[in-house]
Amino acid sequence: MDNEYEKYIRWFKKVTEGRPGAEQFLQWLETTDFFTAPASTKYHLNTFGGLVLHSINVAEEAAAMCHGYGLEELAISAGLCGLVHDVCKVGVYKCTTRQVKDEYGNVQIVPVYEYKDFLPLGHGEKSLFLAQRHGLQLSDEEAAAIRWHMGPYRDRDAVREMSEAFQRFPLAAILHNADMAATYIIERGVGEKP
Template sequence: MSLVDKVEENKANIISLLQETGREGIDGLVGWLEQSDYFTAPASSRPDFHGCHEGGLAEHSLNVYQLFRGKVAMYGLEVGDDEMAIAALLHDLCKVNTYKPNVLKSGKVSEAKPYVVKDEMPLGHGEKSVMMAGKHIELTPNEALLMRWHMAQFDGAWEVYEHKVAKSCPAVYAFQFSDHEASKYVDAKVVR
């Protein structure tokens, strides 16, 4: 399948998963996603990181969704179908409209680092995703907690909040592992 076809297929899947939630405001959110670079953006700026290619962010989000669904079923976690879709597909909204091509003086895009990040709203990783989704839909406590804390130990505040978060949202570890597994094993080949 060509890259263009893959991007279109992922886009169609994501839109239908979001629409199936029936959440109030979801059409507005989908409309905003379509106008943004969500479906074409990469998931990272370097090829030795995950999803550093056109459509990498959407592909990663779908991979997290699939992995998380499996873990929710395996461990009998209490997370609704709508919550799984919304948390997984929107957890990295903070990356939308932030990756720009890293054009060198020669006029060519750098192979070592094809993108640079220009974040106009550096609110924090999960925090920004929660804020951006919250402009369109009302998030459930599960969704907000999963999205906010998906970076686990890579977020300095996790150590302080872990106990409380795990009590309020026992699925948080399954979500963090899904994000990590997707980025390390599923999204792209491990170069290093």
């Protein structure tokens, strides 16, 4: 059975075949903690390797949604967007410990992740910036999908723009929904501790 790293690389090469900048982006990604980082501090896949697994889950769900909705022409882009939508999380999680009382009142030292962002650009914006900064060329629709993948959970004051992006670019709505399905359904209860 493939590990997540191999699965991600295989997926990435499939959805970026012939795309300018893809190899440059992948080379950069391999110099980061992307393949070992958690997907969150205490929510979904907050465990070693959670970020790469979450990215694969979103890619698979987004591509499947495209096929399910008869939008086969978007499946490759959906897969790519799923794989890169959360690169903003590269280098932001650090494993540390915290004292917590157990059910008997005894103090236990437990491992936890802390979040520290050194480039506070915003979630989708930062992922888009990093992907393009490291060579990956994206279409307007792919850029909108990555930028708006958090939907109304980010930038509540920009709901009008998000709604416009969802209306103009079906891929943006698909990636947001795939991200939500992966987080709240597929990954439910996975990754309790680092």
